[in-house]
Amino acid sequence: MRKLEEFFQFLDKDKISQSESDLYRHSRDESFHPWIEPDFVYFPENTEDVIKVLKLACEYEVPVTPFGAGSGLEGQAIPINKGVSLNFDRLNKVVEFSPEDLMITVEPGITRLQLNEYVNKHGLFFPIDPGADATIGGMVATNASGTTAVRYGSMRDQVLDLEVVLANGSVLHTGSKAKKSSSGYHLNGIFTGSEGTLGVITKITLKLHGIPEQTVAARCTFETPLECAEAAQAVLMSGIQVMRMEFVDAESIHQVNKYGNYTFPEAHSLFFEFAGTTNAVEEEAHVVEELMRDFGSKHWERASNSKERAELWKARHELAYAYRHMKGKASTGADVCVPISKLPELVDLGRTLLEDSGLMGGVFGHVGDGNFHTIVMFDPTDEGEKEKAEFTNSQLALKAIEVGGTCTGEHGVGLGKMKYQLTEHGDAVQYMKSIKSLFDPKGIMNPGKMFY
Template structure:
């Protein structure tokens, strides 16, 4: 027998905006993490803010949980509807609401993806540079405070958002900011809702800063004998003041994996990948200066991409690292994404490699070394409890060590389900303040319950 609130949703929205099909319920039960799936009872596809408000009203009246869903590319289980209820998929809210190239701003609905957005604005000489690898939705990126390979230059999502339109649990529609690039007025609500993972409100519009596309871009790479040397080299580049656009570390094990996966032919050594961008002369000078510094540090295999096609191939290989691990038949992949002050990076990368070696599992270390953020990718047999426990222990020990080094248990993937256990260690008394904010804005715990806090 159909529940009354499901019938109410079906009667309120258009016929094709609600689905209880087995395929849709399964699609919305999981993301790309290894957390156990949970199916919602219904999936709704709003087409406007008014649709979201209507869904929220019905859910509130029936005390039914709501879990927002972007494209499902997350890695910490944020979109898994633990209490079943309603999964809200924003793929139909994928329009540009207002494009103001003269102000370097664009307002978008949450379902548009970063590649869809850039396809439109690139024609105007502008770009939205945040690049988490996957073609994630802008709403999902805002909800998790995503970043990626360009964070060393442009920062994270929180640095790019000037205003959010949010529907609260009680149906209130609010804007967290203005269209001005800065403000000293009131509490910083934009920063609060960015990264809140759908637990405080449902984001229906995002206003983003845009940036000019650099005149010239150079990609380069080099190798070192040890991960420690790579980390120290990255630190040296940052201290030199060279404004790199991207600076990525990939260990030799991961390079070997992606070579098998995509036949890239990269030197199978611990590697750094760089991108320099700006006016042609400046980018060339920065690349030459980096080469000189790295040569003094005993780098090998320095290589500059010959053209845009080769440059694109380098970053394609970098983005496919995660998929190279997942390509292993019968294996499950888990990983961490810690972030520490850049001076502590060599120590923590060495520690990560030691943990993996001691575990006996296959795994690699890679990531956004330019901003102190790196990832582990650990392969284990999910049918073997001892392997799963060993993989989880690597992530746990690495997270606690990062916190000890005044860093964080998650640089960009978010808390979701996997990082809840570290919140007290990282935030201390601030956790109580966060919980009070959650109770105030969502007293009935209907918005993505079971995420961030147990």
């Protein structure tokens, strides 16, 4: 406690909180990992505030855990060693906007929806959509992606430059405003996805994209998850650049219908979104419709205006809420990503593992880039159910690694995926740990995450 008392005396009192509500808020994220409250929460308002906190944290060896919206699913924001939780609610401004360069620089606390509200009126948008209204800083920290990854990739593909405050309070920039560079090591790639373990991101320069002229959504159903995955693979092999391509299994559609009193066809489903010029979109939608019929699809529906598209996509957008509203249940799940050729096999395995476990859950996700999820519901007071849920996750993660994929396509490592790092990366883990030691020699930056 003496360390913290000395720490406090150098900080602005109006930026510190030890209120019960703030400590509770910063003790958790959306994962099932145990909650741990920080010793206090600090609300920086500029880069200089972050520098001050990290210099003091380095001197007094106080752990620092960045906190965005708390929407993460692997415990990255949980301060497992207590210390200070660094909240970015007040660090949420647009720093520079250059629409003619398709570029914007923002502070980490701005959210995805706030960013798009700012740029949409200029005919531009930021495409990465993880579902939740996450902060841009958190999305960089976890290398988030989401439904549009099949066309636009992940956050790592959108970042031009980061301003990062290191553990000793020094500041570096990882890139430039150029669209590409062959100069030096790729620090953008190292810090994007580092989950707050190497430094604190204080400014982010991003690529923007023009809003497509036309958008069309569609949905169809198949008899089995395997058929859905094979059909999705065929779309990718055809060369059509879909905007979104999502899979939702029949069990999840049933749960959504029950949750929202809907009447969607309760069958394994593929959802599509096509975007671009009007002629190109119409042609792509027609080709995919014919292709899906060749694969035996049913219930093909399409929608062009925004209201119809939102209605058609409801079953996908409300899926997580449909499961998580269940009283007395906790949720966990996998988010593996595999080579496209292995997708049908892994999707089928995910459904089989769920059925073998006897637990309620679903298989769904962004099959357009080989990334899909399971959600497994279990009674947190029942150790047997908890073990079954974890077994389902681990078997899917290990199989994904075995076939050349990864244990996490977008949620990140945090606490839940540390156990797979050595299996996935082998000897490379020791070099990753060396990078951690180089940037954070005292181990104060989000300790206890990424690696054992």
